[in-house]
Structure formats: C-alpha cells, structure tokens
Amino acid sequence: MSEVTQPQLGLLGWLRWMWRQLTSMRTALLLLLLLAIAAVPGSTFPQRSINATRTAQWIADHPTAGKVLDRLGFFEVYASPWFAAIYLLLFVSLVGCVLPRAKVHWKALRTRPPRAPKHPDRLGAAHVVTVDGSPDQVLEQWRAALRRSRFRVDSHDESSVSAEKGYLKETGNLLFHLALIGIIVGVGWGHVFGWKGDVILPEGKTFANTISRYDTFAPGPSVDVNDLTPWTVTLTRLDAVFEDDPAVKGQLGMPRDFTAHVDYARDPGGAATLETIKVNHPLETTDGTVFLLGNGYAPHITVRDATGTVIYSDATPFLAQDNNYKSVGAVKVPGATPKDLGFAGLFLPTGTITSHGPTSIFPQPLDPYLALTVFEGELFPDGAPQSVYSLDTSHLTQLTQEGTSDPLRLWIKKGQTMELPGGRGSITFDGVDRWAGLSIRTDPGKSLTLAAALLALAGLIAMLTVRRRRVFVRVSEAQPGPDGSPRTLVRVGGLAKDDDEGMGEVLTDLAERVHPRTSTGPSAARPKDRRTTDE
Amino acid sequence: MSDLALAQLSMASLYSAMGVLTLAMLAYAAHLAWLLPARSEAKDLKAAQAAHAAERQRELAPVGGGPTAGGEHPAYEVGDASTEAHDEEPLRARKAAGIAGALSILGTLLLTAAVVLRGLEVHRMPLGNMFEFAITGAMFVMLAYTGWSLRRDLRWLGVFITGPVLITLGMAVTVWYVDAAELMPSLKSYWLVIHVTIATIAMALFGIGAAINGLYLWQDRVEGGTTRSFMNRLPAARQLEKLAYGLHVIAFPLWTFTVIAGAIWARQAWGSYWNWDPKEVWSFVIWVVYAAYLHARVTSGWRRQNAAMIALAGFACIIVNYGIVNVFFVGQHSYSGL
Numbered sequence: 066m067s068e069v070t071q072p073q074l075g076l077l078g079w080l081r082w083m084w085r086q087l088t089s090m091r092t093a094l095l096l097l098l099l100l101a102i103a104a105v106p107g108s109t110f111p112q113r114s115i116n117a118t119r120t121a122q123w124i125a126d127h128p129t130a131g132k133v134l135d136r137l138g139f140f141e142v143y144a145s146p147w148f149a150a151i152y153l154l155l156f157v158s159l160v161g162c163v164l165p166r167a168k169v170h171w172k173a174l175r176t177r178p179p180r181a182p183k184h185p186d187r188l189g190a191a192h193v194v195t196v197d198g199s200p201d202q203v204l205e206q207w208r209a210a211l212r213r214s215r216f217r218v219d220s221h222d223e224s225s226v227s228a229e230k231g232y233l234k235e236t237g238n239l240l241f242h243l244a245l246i247g248i249i250v251g252v253g254w255g256h257v258f259g260w261k262g263d264v265i266l267p268e269g270k271t272f273a274n275t276i277s278r279y280d281t282f283a284p285g286p287s288v289d290v291n292d293l294t295p296w297t298v299t300l301t302r303l304d305a306v307f308e309d310d311p312a313v314k315g316q317l318g319m320p321r322d323f324t325a326h327v328d329y330a331r332d333p334g335g336a337a338t339l340e341t342i343k344v345n346h347p348l349e350t351t352d353g354t355v356f357l358l359g360n361g362y363a364p365h366i367t368v369r370d371a372t373g374t375v376i377y378s379d380a381t382p383f384l385a386q387d388n389n390y391k392s393v394g395a396v397k398v399p400g401a402t403p404k405d406l407g408f409a410g411l412f413l414p415t416g417t418i419t420s421h422g423p424t425s426i427f428p429q430p431l432d433p434y435l436a437l438t439v440f441e442g443e444l445f446p447d448g449a450p451q452s453v454y455s456l457d458t459s460h461l462t463q464l465t466q467e468g469t470s471d472p473l474r475l476w477i478k479k480g481q482t483m484e485l486p487g488g489r490g491s492i493t494f495d496g497v498d499r500w501a502g503l504s505i506r507t508d509p510g511k512s513l514t515l516a517a518a519l520l521a522l523a524g525l526i527a528m529l530t531v532r533r534r535r536v537f538v539r540v541s542e543a544q545p546g547p548d549g550s551p552r553t554l555v556r557v558g559g560l561a562k563d564d565d566e567g568m569g570e571v572l573t574d575l576a577e578r579v580h581p582r583t584s585t586g587p588s589a590a591r592p593k594d595r596r597t598t599d600e
Numbered sequence: 601m602s603d604l605a606l607a608q609l610s611m612a613s614l615y616s617a618m619g620v621l622t623l624a625m626l627a628y629a630a631h632l633a634w635l636l637p638a639r640s641e642a643k644d645l646k647a648a649q650a651a652h653a654a655e656r657q658r659e660l661a662p663v664g665g666g667p668t669a670g671g672e673h674p675a676y677e678v679g680d681a682s683t684e685a686h687d688e689e690p691l692r693a694r695k696a697a698g699i700a701g702a703l704s705i706l707g708t709l710l711l712t713a714a715v716v717l718r719g720l721e722v723h724r725m726p727l728g729n730m731f732e733f734a735i736t737g738a739m740f741v742m743l744a745y746t747g748w749s750l751r752r753d754l755r756w757l758g759v760f761i762t763g764p765v766l767i768t769l770g771m772a773v774t775v776w777y778v779d780a781a782e783l784m785p786s787l788k789s790y791w792l793v794i795h796v797t798i799a800t801i802a803m804a805l806f807g808i809g810a811a812i813n814g815l816y817l818w819q820d821r822v823e824g825g826t827t828r829s830f831m832n833r834l835p836a837a838r839q840l841e842k843l844a845y846g847l848h849v850i851a852f853p854l855w856t857f858t859v860i861a862g863a864i865w866a867r868q869a870w871g872s873y874w875n876w877d878p879k880e881v882w883s884f885v886i887w888v889v890y891a892a893y894l895h896a897r898v899t900s901g902w903r904r905q906n907a908a909m910i911a912l913a914g915f916a917c918i919i920v921n922y923g924i925v926n927v928f929f930v931g932q933h934s935y936s937g938l
C-alpha cells in the first residue's frame with residue numbers, strides 16, 4: 066500500500082506546504098511590499114492606456130530601452146502579467162488566510178469566555194481588594210458592572226466570573242480583508258461590463274449615443290456595442306471663462322470655468338430637457354455618464370469653387386496645443402476641381418505673428434485668425450482611416466506662391482475671404498464656434514467598489530481601535546468585619562491581546578464602580594501589597 | 601479688509617511664525633543638550649540611568665498606584681509626569697523646555713493665523729497649490745504636536761518636530777511660493793476640501809510618527825550602551841515604538857479615507873474613479889507600504905525594527921509624492937488648461 070500512496074502523499078504534502086507558505090502572514094507581507102514596488106514604474110514611464118502619444122514618443126526617443134521595456138510591459142504596468150501575478154497571489158493568499166480565520170471567529174463568537182484561572186491576580190493587570198458583602202453579592206455586583214461595560218459575562222463555577230469583550234476587533238479584521246476582495250471584484254466587473262467613448266461635439270450639433278457616432282469607443286469584453294440606449298445631446302452653447310485680470314500675477318489666461326449647455330433627450334426625437342455639464346458636474350443619462358473633459362474651437366470655414374459654388378461649409382474642430390489655444394486642424398475638400406483640396410494649419414483665437422511664426426496670446430477669441438497652407442492631389446489615396454486633424458500628404462502637393470517656390474501661406478482674419486491661386490476658388494473664415502470634448506462612460510461595478518471600500522474602512526477602524534479584553538473575577542470569604550458582617554476577598558485579573566496599556570485602567574475603573582469606597586485601598590500588581598491581603 | 605492687506609498680513613504672520621519656531625527649536629535643542637549630565641563622571645551617568653529606569657518602571661506599572669507610588673511626592677505631581685526625572689533635570693534644561701513650549705504654542709498660533717488669513721484672502725480653503733498645502737500641513741503638524749503636548753510630556757520630541765516644520769515652511773516661502781489665485785475648474789469642488797484636508801492631516805500624523813520611529817531606531821541602537829547621550833533622557837525604545845504605532849493607527853484610516861474620497865472626486869472630475877495617474881499611483885503605494893507596516897508589526901518572526909523601517913519607507917514615499925511627483929511628473933493632477 067505504501068508503495069502506491071507514498072508518492073501521492075508526497076505530492077499532497079508538498080502542495081499543502083505550498084499552500085501554507087502562500088497563506089502565511091510573512092508571504093502576505095512580502096507580496097504587499099512587492100505590490101508597492103511593482104506599482105512605481107507606472108508613474109515613471111508613460112502609460113499607453115493613459116497617453117498613447119507620449120508612450121510612442123518615449124519609445125521612439127529610446128529605441129533600445131524602449132523596445133525591451135515595452136516587451137516587459139513597462140508601458141502597461143497595471144495590465145501586465147507580472148503586476149497581475151502579484152495581486153492575484155495576494156488575493157489568493159488573502160482568501161486562504163481569511164476564510165479559515167472567519168470560521169474560527171464564527172465559533173469563537175458562540176463560545177463562552179474561558180474559565181477563570183485559579184489566581185486571576187497573577188495576570189498582567191490585576192486588582193485585589195477586600196470588601197463588605199458576601200461572595201455571592203460581590204460576584205453579582207461585578208457581573209452587573211461588566212455587563213454594563215458591554216463585556217460578555219459567564220461563570221464556570223460558583224466563585225468566579227469570566228468576561229470578554231472586543232469581538233468586534235476580529236470581525237473588523239475579517240470585514241476589512243474580505244472587503245478588499247469586494248473591491249477587486251467591483252473593479253473587474255466594471256472592466257468587463259463597462260464601456261467608454263469620446264466624442265468632439267461642436268456647438269449646434271447633436272450627438273446620438275450609438276457606436277457609429279463615437280470618435281473613439283472602448284467596450285469591455287462583455288459589452289454588446291449594438292445595444293446602447295440611443296439618447297441624444299445637442300450642444301447649444303459652451304461657455305469658457307479665463308482669467309482676464311492682468312493684475313493677477315502669472316494667472317492671465319488660466320482657465321476658470323467651463324460649462325456646456327445641452328439639450329438632453331432620453332429618446333431620439335423625444336422631449337428634451339435643458340442640462341448643463343461642467344467639469345465637476347457630469348450629466349447622468351439613461352445609459353452612461355457624460356463628462357466634459359475637453360474643449361476647443363471649431364472655426365466655421367467655407368470653400369467655394371471658381372464659379373462661387375459652395376463646396377465645403379462647416380464648423381471644423383481644431384485641437385488646442387497650449388494654454389492660449391493655439392490649435393491645429395485640417396480642412397478636407399474632396400469635391401474640389403480639378404483635384405481634391407486640403408488645408409492644414411493653425412487656428413489662433415487671439416492671433417499674432419511673432420518671430421517664431423503665428424501664435425495665440427490669449428485663449429478667448431478676441432482676434433481670431435487662421436494660418437493655413439494648401440495642398441492638392443488625392444486626399445484619401447487608399448481609403449485608409451486617417452486623422453481628421455491632419456492631412457495625409459503622401460499623394461498631395463503643396464501649393465506655392467505664384468511665381469516662387471515658397472509655400473503658399475494663408476493668414477485669414479475672421480470675416481475675410483482669400484482667393485486661391487490658379488482659379489481654384491476661395492476660402493472664407495466665417496466665424497468661430499466652440500466644441501466640447503465629451504467622454505461618455507459606464508461602470509456597472511463602481512457601486513460595488515465604493516461599498517466595498519467603505520466597508521473596508523469601517524472594518525479597518527474597528528480592527529485598529531477595538532481592544533480584545535478578558536477580565537476574570539474570583540471571590541472568596543474573608544474574615545468577617547468587627548460587627549460580624551460578611552466580607553469578601555476579590556481578586557480580579559485582566560488579559561489583553563497584544564500590548565494594551567489601557568488594561569490596568571479598565572480594571573481600576575471597573576473596581577471603582579463596583580466598590581466606590583474601597584477602590585483607593587491596596588492595589589495589586591505590587592507583590593508586597595498582595596501579600597498583605599492574601600491569607 | 602482688502603485681499604492685498606490680507607495677503608500682507610498672512611505673510612507677516614507666516615514669517616513671524618517661522619521666527620518664533622526657530623527660537624522654539626533652539627530652546628528645545630538647548631533642553632536636550634543641557635540634559636546631558638554636566639560632569640562626565642561615571643557616577644553621574646549611573647544616576648541618570650537609574651533615574652531613567654525608574655521612570656520607565658513607573659510608566660510600565662499599572663495605573664491606580666495612588667499614594668503608595670512614591671511616598672514623598674506632593675499630590676499635584678502624581679500623574680504622567682515623571683517626577684524623579686524632573687528632580688534630576690538641571691534647572692536650565694527645564695527652563696529651556698518651558699520657554700520652548702511657550703514659543704511653540706505662540707508659533708503654532710501665528711502659523712494658524714497665517715493659514716486662516718490666506719484662506720480669507722483667496723476665499724476658499726488654502727489647499728490649492730504646493731505653497732498652501734505646505735503651510736497647512738505644517739500647521740496640522742504643530743497643532744497635533746502642541747495639542748498632544750498638553751496631555752503628555754513630549755519636550756524631548758520638540759526639536760525633531762520644529763526642525764522639519766521649519767524646513768517645510770522654508771521650502772514653502774522660497775521654492776513653492778505662488779500668489780493667491782482662483783482654482784482651475786477641476787479643483788472647484790467640495791471634494792477638494794474633504795480630500796485634501798484629510799490627506800494633509802494624515803500626512804502630518806505620518807510625519808510625527810516617522811520622527812518618533814526614527815528616534816525609536818536610534819534609541820534601540822544606543823539603549824543599554826554606556827555612551828553618554830541625551831538619548832538616555834528620551835523614553836525607552838519600546839515606549840517610542842508604541843507611540844509611533846499609535847500615531848500610525850490614526851493616520852492609516854485617514855489615508856484610506858483620503859484615497860477613497862480622491863477616487864470619488866476623480867470620478868466626478870475625470871469620469872473614472874481610478875486612472876493610475878502618477879499621483880494616484882503614489883497614493884496607492886503609500887497606502888500599501890503602511891498596510892505592510894501594520895502587517896509587519898503583527899507578523900511573528902518580524903522584528904519591530906524592520907516594521908519601523910517599513911513605516912519610514914512609507915514616509916519617504918509621502919515625500920516623493922509631495923515633493924517630486926507634484927512638481928516633475930506629468931499627470932492629470934498637474935494639468936493646466938483643461
């Protein structure tokens with residue numbers, strides 16, 4: 066028999082050993098420290114999920130290190146296998162540690178405090194006193210006092226009381242650790258069933274919550290992207306306030322307030338309500354929450370052909386590059402003749418030309434300009450998707466100033482029209498709208514995460530502040546008083562978990578309450594005192 | 601009063617606080633220096649150590665000793681104050697400590713006035729930038745220290761509190777100073793008040809805890825040795841360790857709350873409660889490190905000294921989070937524009 070079972074037992078024993086190692090406090094501690102260290106690179110290296118452009122730039126700037134670090138997951142630390150390995154091991158360890166503890170605690174909650182020792186006064190904190198009254202009376206007084214102090218009270222024999230309190234400490238500990246698991250579940254739930262999308266919406270335009278209307282959309286693995294509720298928002302106006310008091314040093318042009326005024330309709334075509342979306346004030350819709358996370362300008366541009374026919378007329382969003390909203394963008398006119406026309410360049414809300422070229426000196430549209438260069442040729446050579454803010458110039462040629470090889474530069478003030486050379490028509494800068502950068506997100510796990518986090522906090526406070534304490538009282542008959550009345554020798558001892566400086570005080574308080582007059586009498590814990598009262 | 605007058609008054613108050621706290625620090629330092637036995641005879645040293653041991657004995661003894669505790673002591677001396685040590689204390693050391701205590705209360709009041717005036721000047725909680733954060737944090741440290749001093753003899757700690765506080769204030773007025781300004785839109789939220797106030801209080805307590813833990817590790821090395829040092833007059837290592845733990849036990853839930861409140865606010869402002877923005881990463885790291893400290897303290901086989909080191913590492917992370925991440929890292933917490 067041993068031939069067969071021995072190796073099996075070995076494997077089982079080995080597994081059991083592994084499990085015990087994993088669920089030990091030591092391992093938990095090391096994993097915690099490891100988790101802290103592993104989280105750091107995510108703050109020192111750009112992260113792809115947060116800023117893909119900066120990440121790509123970093124890798125381009127450091128070709129060798131970039132490639133190696135990318136392979137190792139340093140640009141996606143919190144989604145990397147090694148980061149996951151640490152926290153998953155931690156949580157396996159957590160479960161393996163907490164569940165058995167919960168079972169023990171469940172039993173402890175329903176068992177009586179243990180039998181009082183023969184000499185309770187030999188415990189760490191003690192109190193010995195001789196008082197009036199029979200042992201039974203005195204014991205009853207102590208019972209009442211302990212109950213009032215919310216001890217759980219029990220007796221294993223006639224002459225003693227055992228009391229215990231502070232069960233909440235362990236309850237708090239278990240609650241805290243289990244709630245940590247709740248947080249992980251909530252976060253995971255949100256990732257799997259949540260989605261988020263971004264859209265740039267110029268003033269006057271309407272957005273409907275369907276996948277095709279999003280500029281970017283990132284669904285969790287279990288999201289049915291065709292099942293979005295098609296509510297709509299129309300951006301009626303975007304207010305932007307910037308510091309315009311030059312007396313405030315260093316703050317001129319700093320953002321002060323952004324408010325998007327929208328018409329929100331639960332159903333397309335249904336009744337709309339007026340709503341505002343601000344930075345700390347998102348709009349809750351029937352499916353997703355709408356956050357105002359960006360804004361910018363959408364200059365209204367009209368392009369006409371040689372005959373004066375409008376071939377392009379639209380508010381075209383430009384992306385802000387700095388605090389004064391120097392913005393880049395492109396206008397694509399595929400219907401132009403003889404070839405597609407493309408304009409690329411800058412929008413400047415308060416434009417000026419410096420030695421470094423066109424720039425903006427204030428974020429508000431006080432004196433708006435467009436600074437554009439012009440291309441012609443094929444705008445969408447292979448039909449591949451491209452950015453709306455720049456031109457794919459691979460099949461385009463740049464127009465030059467007539468008779469020179471200098472590129473043609475258009476500097477157009479708001480309201481102006483510029484003729485394009487060679488009978489290509491004209492471009493007009495009609496006016497300026499703003500756009501709102503809206504981010505729409507759902508996170509079905511967030512309530513669970515929040516609830517778990519608050520439970521963890523409650524458990525933490527209980528575990529760190531509640532003290533587990535045991536008090537034992539033993540009484541015996543003492544020599545009767547001069548008038549023959551019964552007297553009782555009381556020996557009280559206290560036992561606390563960990564180093565608990567307050568235990569002595571608790572005993573003194575209790576003793577004072579039970580025996581108000583005698584409490585100033587001899588105190589225990591001083592061997593010489595004890596000898597005088599002990600017979 | 602105009603905002604400009606408030607600003608001037610606030611700065612005047614701040615500089616006065618720094619002057620007064622500098623004097624307090626010097627007086628605390630003098631206190632410690634004069635505690636050293638004046639003559640270097642071994643006899644004196646023995647006496648000092650005996651007194652120290654007696655003091656410790658008293659602190660460890662259960663309460664309720666009453667009149668038997670030390671026969672000849674006048675009644676008003678009975679309590680936390682370690683009377684034996686006082687008798688041994690050179691008069692000038694005691695005087696220095698008295699002056700230091702009064703000065704630190706005055707300095708704390710001036711610092712509080714500076715913070716309140718700054719708040720009135722900017723019409724909000726003064727927690728909108730590094731400068732305001734630093735002076736408010738320093739204020740909480742001083743409030744905690746002076747408040748706690750009323751209940752406990754903490755004169756030995758004074759120099760280790762006022763020193764770092766002065767460094768912080770010095771950094772605030774030189775490197776981090778910015779004129780009063782309105783907040784950027786993302787900071788306009790009552791969550792700023794909740795989140796940042798609690799964070800600052802937690803950091804203040806972690807800071808005092810770190811100072812005491814540092815002293816603990818130091819005391820632990822020199823304790824029982826024969827080197828003559830003012831450390832002989834500080835509480836025993838075991839005592840220091842417990843004091844530090846007590847502070848961490850308060851600060852850790854506060855920090856936990858800070859992280860939760862920050863997540864709620866992040867969801868309001870940025871659309872997602874956790875973005876692994878550098879500031880969030882470091883708040884998380886700090887939380888995990890302090891959790892490890894609390895764990896280490898109850899892990900059998902782990903020395904208290906190592907646990908204390910973890911706590912100190914936690915405070916190092918706080919310094920990184922505040923001094924480095926705020927200034928040099930790119931993240932949402934530092935975005936200008938929108």
Ligand code: HEM
Pocket residue numbers: 087088089090093097155156158159160162163238242245528529888891892894895897898
């Ligand atoms: C997710 C990471 C964890 C965190 C943040 C954490 C945090 C904490 C904290 C703050 C304490 C309080 C210590 C004190 O009373 O001073 C504690 C206690 C405790 N933890 Fe954890 N813990 C984690 C994981 C674990 C794991 C994996 C285990 C099991 C191996 C574990 C077992 C315990 C036990 C048994 C105690 C109680 C110690 C006692 O008071 O006797 N914890 N934990």
